[in-house]
Amino acid sequence: MDNFIFQNPTKIIFGKGAENGVGKEISNYSKKILLLYGGGSIKKTGLYDKVITSLSGEEIEYIELSGVKPNPRLSLVQEGIKICRENDINFILAIGGGSVIDSAKAIAFGVPYEGDVWDLFLGKAVVAKALPLGTILTIPAAGSESSTGCVITNEEGGYKRAVNSELIYPRFSILNPELAFTLPKYQVACGVTDILAHLMERYFTNTKNVELMDRLIESTMKTVINNIPIILEQNDNYEAWSEVMWSGTIAHNNLLNTGRVGDWASHDIEHELSGIYDVAHGAGLAVVFPAWMKYVYKQDVERFAQFAVRVWNVENEFWSAERTALEGIKKLQNFLKSIEMPSNLTELGIHDDKLEEMADKCTNSDTTKVGNFVKLGKIDVLNVLKLAK
Amino acid sequence: MDNFIFQNPTKIIFGKGAENGVGKEISNYSKKILLLYGGGSIKKTGLYDKVITSLSGEEIEYIELSGVKPNPRLSLVQEGIKICRENDINFILAIGGGSVIDSAKAIAFGVPYEGDVWDLFLGKAVVAKALPLGTILTIPAAGSESSTGCVITNEEGGYKRAVNSELIYPRFSILNPELAFTLPKYQVACGVTDILAHLMERYFTNTKNVELMDRLIESTMKTVINNIPIILEQNDNYEAWSEVMWSGTIAHNNLLNTGRVGDWASHDIEHELSGIYDVAHGAGLAVVFPAWMKYVYKQDVERFAQFAVRVWNVENEFWSAERTALEGIKKLQNFLKSIEMPSNLTELGIHDDKLEEMADKCTNSDTTKVGNFVKLGKIDVLNVLKLAK
Numbered sequence: 001m002d003n004f005i006f007q008n009p010t011k012i013i014f015g016k017g018a019e020n021g022v023g024k025e026i027s028n029y030s031k032k033i034l035l036l037y038g039g040g041s042i043k044k045t046g047l048y049d050k051v052i053t054s055l056s057g058e059e060i061e062y063i064e065l066s067g068v069k070p071n072p073r074l075s076l077v078q079e080g081i082k083i084c085r086e087n088d089i090n091f092i093l094a095i096g097g098g099s100v101i102d103s104a105k106a107i108a109f110g111v112p113y114e115g116d117v118w119d120l121f122l123g124k125a126v127v128a129k130a131l132p133l134g135t136i137l138t139i140p141a142a143g144s145e146s147s148t149g150c151v152i153t154n155e156e157g158g159y160k161r162a163v164n165s166e167l168i169y170p171r172f173s174i175l176n177p178e179l180a181f182t183l184p185k186y187q188v189a190c191g192v193t194d195i196l197a198h199l200m201e202r203y204f205t206n207t208k209n210v211e212l213m214d215r216l217i218e219s220t221m222k223t224v225i226n227n228i229p230i231i232l233e234q235n236d237n238y239e240a241w242s243e244v245m246w247s248g249t250i251a252h253n254n255l256l257n258t259g260r261v262g263d264w265a266s267h268d269i270e271h272e273l274s275g276i277y278d279v280a281h282g283a284g285l286a287v288v289f290p291a292w293m294k295y296v297y298k299q300d301v302e303r304f305a306q307f308a309v310r311v312w313n314v315e316n317e318f319w320s321a322e323r324t325a326l327e328g329i330k331k332l333q334n335f336l337k338s339i340e341m342p343s344n345l346t347e348l349g350i351h352d353d354k355l356e357e358m359a360d361k362c363t364n365s366d367t368t369k370v371g372n373f374v375k376l377g378k379i380d381v382l383n384v385l386k387l388a389k
Numbered sequence: 390m391d392n393f394i395f396q397n398p399t400k401i402i403f404g405k406g407a408e409n410g411v412g413k414e415i416s417n418y419s420k421k422i423l424l425l426y427g428g429g430s431i432k433k434t435g436l437y438d439k440v441i442t443s444l445s446g447e448e449i450e451y452i453e454l455s456g457v458k459p460n461p462r463l464s465l466v467q468e469g470i471k472i473c474r475e476n477d478i479n480f481i482l483a484i485g486g487g488s489v490i491d492s493a494k495a496i497a498f499g500v501p502y503e504g505d506v507w508d509l510f511l512g513k514a515v516v517a518k519a520l521p522l523g524t525i526l527t528i529p530a531a532g533s534e535s536s537t538g539c540v541i542t543n544e545e546g547g548y549k550r551a552v553n554s555e556l557i558y559p560r561f562s563i564l565n566p567e568l569a570f571t572l573p574k575y576q577v578a579c580g581v582t583d584i585l586a587h588l589m590e591r592y593f594t595n596t597k598n599v600e601l602m603d604r605l606i607e608s609t610m611k612t613v614i615n616n617i618p619i620i621l622e623q624n625d626n627y628e629a630w631s632e633v634m635w636s637g638t639i640a641h642n643n644l645l646n647t648g649r650v651g652d653w654a655s656h657d658i659e660h661e662l663s664g665i666y667d668v669a670h671g672a673g674l675a676v677v678f679p680a681w682m683k684y685v686y687k688q689d690v691e692r693f694a695q696f697a698v699r700v701w702n703v704e705n706e707f708w709s710a711e712r713t714a715l716e717g718i719k720k721l722q723n724f725l726k727s728i729e730m731p732s733n734l735t736e737l738g739i740h741d742d743k744l745e746e747m748a749d750k751c752t753n754s755d756t757t758k759v760g761n762f763v764k765l766g767k768i769d770v771l772n773v774l775k776l777a778k
Contacts, residue, residue, distance in 0.1 A: 001404075001628060001631040001632070001635070002404070003403060003404025003405060003407065004401075004403050004404065005399070005400065005401065005402050005403070006400070006401045006403070007399070007400035007401065009396070009398050010396070011394065011646075012393075012394065012396065013393045013394050014392060014393050014394070014395070014647070014648065015390075015392025015393065016392060017392075018392065040693075043679055082728035099455075119616035144510075157697055208628075209631065211503065211612050211616070211632050211634070211766070212609065212612040212632050212635055212636055212639070213487050214573070214606070215608035215609075215611060215612055216605055216608050216609070218608070219604035219605050219607070219608045220601065220604075220605070222604060223600050223601040226600065227600070229728070239597075239598035242390040242598065242648070243390070243598070245601050246647070246648070247601055250601070258403070258635070259403065259631070259635070280502060345745075389421070
């Protein structure tokens, strides 16, 4: 186990009706906020009205900014920064999934930063300050509701880049599983794939002696895998949604990577897919992750065998860790197929012509390696993409 | 799953040499502290010198208070409160295990409280303020390094009582597994029993649909059970200690009880044993917990069967959940025996004459029920104690 520091200050407020207390929570921080959300679904479901009532009850002023899209755009972040500065806003409430929350985070650290906020995504500067923010989660997926991460797409050139900072842990996140009831099936499946991917990125490590975290990750995966079929049959099953929603947060709140180095190549490669083709992040991961596994499993066949046995209930082949390992990858693929995720790049509408461009961008023209379990250069990334065809 | 709020702000600093940064951590809070510890073992191991060097490096003044004993005493807490008040001390550093940390917590909330600190243990007042505190953990057991709990014994009458407050989460806790290398075997075994007990108290619940937490608790138990034999053979095995130390914190940091109601009768009953007889808390739990299980398992035989199969690898008896369940309890008892914990009250030196007194005190003369899985009155507690003979 590696040395580590772990501290996650986000207050999780979980359960039925939790959104009605949002005004009270915010009143600990501010009386004037930016209210950020995506499309109109929060108005249809009645969530918007509940939030407004709660804010009014605490006499909290708000300025709205809506229209956040999946693979959230830099331009909207810049608009948010402008609004906050012009109106002396010092708190952001994000209502939505990862795209809205990540946009809120970028606005939060963009407001006090004097230069162009994209600098922080390019590593030209680090986050030194951020406005406090809170979230009401409607899509269990990205884990951004209790994470240090923030991913934004710069439309100019289709670059999707990440910032990580402890300063952008939300102060609170409201998790009411009922708010996920109305999600379309495809979005549910994309979300679940993202949750599993967060767990697998952490799981595949070269760090030795990491039994506790291995087991906790496996447990979280099993819970998600067990509950998703229930949700896909009955989208208002509160109990199954509770398991998945809380799993989604725990998958990405930095507890499960304590003492180990995760991989993250699949995320990096997927960011090039969704950066250029604007595919859903989860759908992209469903294609990239199994291909990555096939490319790298020989690095630690036993770890892949453990994954197969413990997570997917594959019977251990005592004389062939490799067969066990490959069976686990197959089970993952079958699961992703069962929830109607794409199996290859073609199904995503991605063809050969841009594979090289993606591999090039992903590795900064082969100057940066991606991943930790196996460090991948440009040719490796291209090979993974070819395995994903 | 029940509604819940979860927020644990303690910063965990884990790994080799972590104690050398203690001065720097404290300098975020204070330049004048109370340095609290138990006997002289931290001087023998060199830990004391490292801490003093680190404090001096940051020009932090300290006043020492040592002599904290297992089942920590109210009198020493009162002494600590007096020292802090007389010297304008506004931070406490606890070096040790649960007894030292709990004493530090009681001092922390005793200083700003105007009345007698014991009031807060009797429920005559609630914690409204507390000094900040930090810890260097040397005994993985109580989980107090990242918990809201504090248990103190009032020598007058042998009352052992608890306070719970979010205000006493330590600001930071330093966990270096090396600091546990020198623990005597008996203390290791007591600590492990306490860790398992914290997990089992959370596990045995009537709350339905709690799959994620069930699995996370099981995973943590399995990790502890797997690693303790390694430590008992080789007390300087860093990797095994890492698993156990981090498990001990996670077992009691309030994550694993999210969305469910734990039991806690075994802890309440044990507090009467150690309050009157001054036995080690872990040793008391080793005797009480299996007796409690035998008394209550029919409340939810399937839960006990799941515990047996998933934690203890008992083969499921498909036609008799009860046989599966009882086999699990037997496995727990065998494990406790294997680490040389006592099996019954007689081995603890406790005889029949005070069983009734303990049952009476535990239930406030039968006016309070203990536990949640099954609510136990005075007769029930007496029956559990008789099963523990």
